[in-house]
Amino acid sequence: MTTIALQVNRRAVELPAEPRTSLADFVRDKLDLTGTHLGCEHGVCGACTVLLDGVPARSCITYAAACEGADVTTIEGLDEDEITAELRAAFTREHALQCGYCTPGMLVSARDLVLRLPDSDERQIRIGLSGNLCRCTGYVGIVRAVQSVIEARRARNVAPVADGGRTVLGPVGSGRAATARNELRPARHAPAPAPESATPSSIPDFTPATMLDQRFTLPYPPAKVFAMFEDIAGVAACLPGVSLSSTPKPERVEGSIRVRLGPIGASFEGAARVERDPATLSGRIVGIGTDQRSHSATQGEIRYRLLPLEGGAATAVELSIGYTLTGMLAQVGRPGLVRDLAKRLVAEFAANLDRHMSGASSGQAAPAELSFWSIASDVLRARLAQIFRRAFGRGGAE
Structure with missing residues (x-):
């Protein structure tokens, strides 16, 4: 077990988890944020997409421990978000959902497109959503919904955000998370490896996984x-x-x-x-x-x-x-x-x-x-x- 400290939906969280625990399992099982859906669990379908330091990321193939110190936003954390509210209304208007299983991840990815695309270019929208699979709608309604929100915002002179707010290159969350991790926790030196014949000096109580x-x-x-x-x-x-x-x-x-x-x-x-x-x-x-x-x-x-x-x-x-x-x-x-x-x-x-x-x-x-x-x-x-x-x-x- 390792203790993971991060921000989830603007709330500080510090909980124990197995090192192999994915970010998706962490937010679902530890925090009961089940709006993040698990589909393929291989990073292909996009149902598990969340924002990691403001950038869409596949939470099913991201270790929770690797996000220590990062800012995670799930679909529940976007309830008051202006862009997401406009997208929800557009998805309803354009019949952009049926079973709804892909919708949370689709909204997170669509929000990123609305934030950074300068215009409602259909080709760019389809490319941007190509990592989010839907088996119900055929994508026509989804593309129209995203187009309508981009057009409405640009008509109101809401300018796009260059690169969607990205400030560093590298894996999603690799910038701010590394800095925050150093700020949140003091540096710790790795203990010297124990000799092979050594046994623990004490047997502590613990909470079984x-x-x-x-x-x-x-x-x-x-x-x-x-x-x-x-x-x-x-x-x-x-x-x-x-x-x-x-x-x-x-x-x-x-x-x-x-x-x-x-x-x-x-x-x-x-x-x-x-x-x-x-x-x-x-x-x-x-x-x-x-x-x-x-x-x-x-x-x-x-x-x-x-x-x-x-x-x-x-x-x-x-x-x-x-x-x-x-x-x-x-x-x-x-x-x-x-x-x-x-x-x-x-x-x-x-x-x-x-x-x-x-x-x-x-x-x-x-x-x-x-x-x-x-x-x-x-x-x-x-x-x-x-x-x-x-x-x-x-x-x-x-």
Whole structure:
């Protein structure tokens, strides 16, 4: 996680976000400014266009972290803008929208054209809007709307603004944003790289970026399961891919966990602390670790609660798993993949725990793994189940 400070619609904003978070996701998910639409997410369709330091920019391919210190204006921030108000009226008058999905980005781009074009040249308008795709209107109404606003403003002797207010060359936002970033935050020196064997000196609390809920049952009373959870080394031996590097203590457990997503493997070395509440038969494990090979880091939190089943003869283990992943692996650690990996890890952990409590050896040494074939088989099973549901559902209806 990194803290990003910028101006959004004339309001100072400073919020944590993953380094890979796009500006579009930042304004939509963090600020609930959902007027910025996501279409292709490749910078092609233009639905996500916003103003970055006054210049139209594709927010879906712009990292929010790269905008630190910049001035961002979304379609919501143009409610009182004179040009945008005239464009909205013209879009209505010329029937320049149908479904409306492209309209926010179209208005932002059209505003830039009204601001800088000296006259209502159709060819220049079409070139200027070529980066904003519309699948409904055929563009005729849109072009007419932009032409009418330019003509009306020039008739009122409103002169065009040279280059639309651009003052620097380079990527959108590269001028003022760099200056503002230096003004907003003091210079910080990069820390020296830690030795490969180093583990964090403290395990801080954190707010997970992603949360997953899991549940499994064990054929043992809650008190017995809770007592088992006090055996940190025993629990670690049941977790796929986990190995301890020193004698565990509740306040600090050091070790590593190996994870594999198909051809991608990682070994996170770090430490964790264990908290327990006997009164509620619940607890928490908070950990932090780094993978030196991929230069990735993770923070994780597991909260558990034990509930009696079958009159106290069995136990339901409810897990809430939260994590934050940064670095190269964050680019491939999609929630869907991680969710599938977590399900397999928890299932193996439950089976190993059952064997351990029954006196049998867990016999696990392999890393937590999610292979290509396991993903493909899950997809195939889901598709087949869907086909059968449709087939039998249709037959039953007939």
